[in-house]
Amino acid sequence: MGFLTPFIVLIERRMLRPLLLALLSSLALVLGLGVHAGGQVKHRKIARDLEVAAASPTQPGHRWVRQANGQRMVEAVIVGQGSDPELRALRKHITAIGGTVNGRFSAINALLATVPAKALKSIDDRDDVASVSPNRSTRHSVSTLETVTGAATPAVRSYAGLPGSYSGLDGAGVGIAVLDSGVMTTHESLSNGLGASRVVRQVSLVGKAAANLAANAYAPGSPERQAYEASLNVGVSLDYDPYGHGSHVAAVAAGRRGSGAMDIAGMAPGASIIDVRVLDNSGTGSIADLLAGIDWVIDNARTYNIRVMNLSLASSSTESWQTDPVARAVRSATAAGITVVAAAGNFGQANGTTTYGTVGSPGLDPSVITVGSTHMNGTPIRGDDTVNGFSSRGPTRGGAVDANGVRYPDNLIKPDLVAPGNRIVSLGATSELGGWNKLAQGTPALVSGLGTQLLKRSAMMLSGTSIAAPVVSGAAAVLLQANPGLTPPMIKAILQYTAQPLPNASLVDQGAGMINLEGAVRLAKALRTDTLDRLAAGTLTAGAAINATALPAPSTTINGQTFAWSQIVILGGRQIVSGTDLFTKWQPIYDPRLAWGGKTVRKQLVTYWPAPAGTPWYNYVPKAFSDSIAPNGALLTAGVRSATALAGISSKTGKTGVFLPSATLAGWLGAGSGVTLASGVVLSEGVVLSEGVVLSEGVVLSEGVVLSEGVVLSEGVVLSEGVVLSETANGTVRATALPGMLGEP
Numbered sequence: 001m002g003f004l005t006p007f008i009v010l011i012e013r014r015m016l017r018p019l020l021l022a023l024l025s026s027l028a029l030v031l032g033l034g035v036h037a038g039g040q041v042k043h044r045k046i047a048r049d050l051e052v053a054a055a056s057p058t059q060p061g062h063r064w065v066r067q068a069n070g071q072r073m074v075e076a077v078i079v080g081q082g083s084d085p086e087l088r089a090l091r092k093h094i095t096a097i098g099g100t101v102n103g104r105f106s107a108i109n110a111l112l113a114t115v116p117a118k119a120l121k122s123i124d125d126r127d128d129v130a131s132v133s134p135n136r137s138t139r140h141s142v143s144t145l146e147t148v149t150g151a152a153t154p155a156v157r158s159y160a161g162l163p164g165s166y167s168g169l170d171g172a173g174v175g176i177a178v179l180d181s182g183v184m185t186t187h188e189s190l191s192n193g194l195g196a197s198r199v200v201r202q203v204s205l206v207g208k209a210a211a212n213l214a215a216n217a218y219a220p221g222s223p224e225r226q227a228y229e230a231s232l233n234v235g236v237s238l239d240y241d242p243y244g245h246g247s248h249v250a251a252v253a254a255g256r257r258g259s260g261a262m263d264i265a266g267m268a269p270g271a272s273i274i275d276v277r278v279l280d281n282s283g284t285g286s287i288a289d290l291l292a293g294i295d296w297v298i299d300n301a302r303t304y305n306i307r308v309m310n311l312s313l314a315s316s317s318t319e320s321w322q323t324d325p326v327a328r329a330v331r332s333a334t335a336a337g338i339t340v341v342a343a344a345g346n347f348g349q350a351n352g353t354t355t356y357g358t359v360g361s362p363g364l365d366p367s368v369i370t371v372g373s374t375h376m377n378g379t380p381i382r383g384d385d386t387v388n389g390f391s392s393r394g395p396t397r398g399g400a401v402d403a404n405g406v407r408y409p410d411n412l413i414k415p416d417l418v419a420p421g422n423r424i425v426s427l428g429a430t431s432e433l434g435g436w437n438k439l440a441q442g443t444p445a446l447v448s449g450l451g452t453q454l455l456k457r458s459a460m461m462l463s464g465t466s467i468a469a470p471v472v473s474g475a476a477a478v479l480l481q482a483n484p485g486l487t488p489p490m491i492k493a494i495l496q497y498t499a500q501p502l503p504n505a506s507l508v509d510q511g512a513g514m515i516n517l518e519g520a521v522r523l524a525k526a527l528r529t530d531t532l533d534r535l536a537a538g539t540l541t542a543g544a545a546i547n548a549t550a551l552p553a554p555s556t557t558i559n560g561q562t563f564a565w566s567q568i569v570i571l572g573g574r575q576i577v578s579g580t581d582l583f584t585k586w587q588p589i590y591d592p593r594l595a596w597g598g599k600t601v602r603k604q605l606v607t608y609w610p611a612p613a614g615t616p617w618y619n620y621v622p623k624a625f626s627d628s629i630a631p632n633g634a635l636l637t638a639g640v641r642s643a644t645a646l647a648g649i650s651s652k653t654g655k656t657g658v659f660l661p662s663a664t665l666a667g668w669l670g671a672g673s674g675v676t677l678a679s680g681v682v683l684s685e686g687v688v689l690s691e692g693v694v695l696s697e698g699v700v701l702s703e704g705v706v707l708s709e710g711v712v713l714s715e716g717v718v719l720s721e722g723v724v725l726s727e728t729a730n731g732t733v734r735a736t737a738l739p740g741m742l743g744e745p
Contacts, residue, residue: 045129045132049381053117076134081130098115098119155521169482175273178312178470179278181244182243183275186432232296244428244438249467251266253473254267267471281438308340341369349390356394363415372418381561394413410597428446487535490590499516499568572597578640587635600629636677645675
């Protein structure tokens with residue numbers, strides 16, 4: 001057909017504008033938009049949550065929606081525009097359509113009105129109207145975070161009665177280690193229902209690398225170990241978190257709604273918090289401090305039932321996941337049964353342009369759950385959420401260097417999924433005397449506009465993948481409460497498989513999609529609870545049954561919106577798999593001692609201290625870890641469906657490979673596409689016999705997207721989506737509040 005090419009090009013050029021206009025017009029009719037002459041799409045004025053509530057076939061549960069005289073009425077704030085400050089014509093129109101004007105706000109030139117839901121379009125069409133928003137509550141018994149993520153659904157927990165009173169899953173009994181700048185243990189949001197603090201231990205490893213060297217030789221319970229533990233204790237203080245970052249992170253993961261500041265509940269309000277300080281009072285730490293902190297968590301995991309580790313920090317690294325020290329440390333934690341959640345980083349944009357290959361360490365490691373950030377756009381409706389511009393994108397660019405100095409980047413797909421991380425309201429740390437933390441002192445807007453601020457009930461607003469990560473950490477704690485038999489790789493697979501792919505975002509923007517705790521809990525409950533015990537006892541074989549009941553239907557309804565699960569699981573950083581066999585049969589790659597990246601699989605061998613009488617060896621304290629190439633064997637069983645070939649060669653403009661929109665891939669999988677593996681995926685001589693999604697071994701991904709070697713993750717970039725916490729600076733771990741705009745409208 002080569003001779004037709006010029007003709008086709010000519011048709012495309014001549015027909016593009018009318019075809020595009022026709023497409024916009026059709027789309028506008030479907031979405032309820034207007035199209036002006038010349039092809040300009042008219043801006044939608046009605047807020048998304050108001051629009052959904054107005055069109056819902058059932059009565060929405062919002063205080064600003066009610067039935068009157070047989071019709072649905074909504075209370076809305078209607079902002080006017082034009083030359084009439086009294087909005088007389090608009091008032092007259094509201095009365096004519098059967099509505100009432102309840103108030104007027106001169107500062108924003110707006111009316112508070114109750115109008116029939118069916119008449120909203122007539123208001124939207126008026127030239128003297130700028131926007132229409134529901135009269136939302138400014139104080140919630142359920143936080144926006146819980147609502148958006150599906151935590152406040154019958155499958156997880158339900159609220160009723162007094163603020164903070166709920167029933168259901170809350171992460172109780174599960175410990176979350178927060179490696180950060182400290183945690184304000186006396187804050188109301190970190191208490192339990194009886195008022196006692198859920199922060200069960202506070203230690204500082206800042207500057208303790210030398211002491212940690214000797215401590216590794218101390219047996220659990222020995223006098224030397226006890227003395228070392230006592231030297232780390234920081235449980236008595238008048239200022240638990242001078243910097244303010246760690247407290248906010250802890251409450252996003254496990255904050256409880258109380259009588260204080262608005263909208264502050266976290267994901268697992270019953271979980272225990274273990275405060276492990278690896279950042280000093282200015283939000284800075286070293287890799288050594290971080291490694292010492294990870295060691296401490298591994299050593300004390302059994303004492304405090306630490307099943308989740310949150311790392312809302314990162315360091316720049318040009319190394320491969322196989323050699324990077326922090327990556328290796330978190331692999332050891334994973335091998336010990338701890339689910340590690342890491343922030344992707346806040347370096348997704350440079351000079352207003354999206355940049356790829358900016359995920360730092362330990363987020364570059366395939367064993368961790370690497371989390372990017374989404375913007376809720378001011379509503380509890382998931383359908384309008386977007387991936388933040390600042391959120392770091394994959395693929396990973398650390399790599400090995402050969403004898404000739406040639407680097408071979410890992411090119412692994414990251415992040416694994418995304419979660420809300422923009423303008424999140426949570427705990428605002430103060431000293432016991434009431435002084436604000438350094439973040440709030442440096443940027444007072446972080447704590448303004450959040451209602452009356454009271455001691456131990458204070459709130460603060462932050463943004464960044466640092467804040468998205470604890471959303472997933474809290475979710476992991478809830479999953480472990482629902483099913484204690486899950487391994488860390490199983491938790492990652494469940495969260496990815498049940499995620500909701502956001503539109504216009506690729507695999508390296510959002511991984512499998514946005515977290516969906518409602519679906520994840522239902523899937524976790526369908527699995528056997530003895531899987532971890534069977535693995536530890538050596539009785540679990542490839543293909544063995546791991547489901548207890550039939551798997552749930554792959555869809556979820558949150559806030560009246562029903563969406564299909566992604567059904568995407570990313571393995572090895574280059575393999576995209578799906579299918580129910582992932583959750584009905586034991587997949588060897590669910591063994592947390594295995595880490596699969598590219599064509600290589602490594603295994604962590606764990607040596608334990610001698611266990612006391614009656615304690616299983618695998619439920620005691622690890623003594624040492626050794627890392628080596630995994631032995632030959634199966635990684636996935638036959639029957640798993642592969643979608644790797646569907647992605648194609650990586651092309652930015654073609655939206656294939658790692659740039660394939662996650663929603664597109666999910667749609668194909670939902671329709672039954674993919675190849676069922678006849679013999680699974682096998683490891684032979686330390687090499688995976690399946691290439692997966694390939695990024696050419698050069699530096700350039702096609703169509704001019706260049707991933708720089710050794711990306712420098714600079715400090716001090718002003719990002720529009722919110723006050724963002726920088727996660728790295730040349731070998732140090734740092735959390736820094738950036739000046740500038742506090743968020744998008």
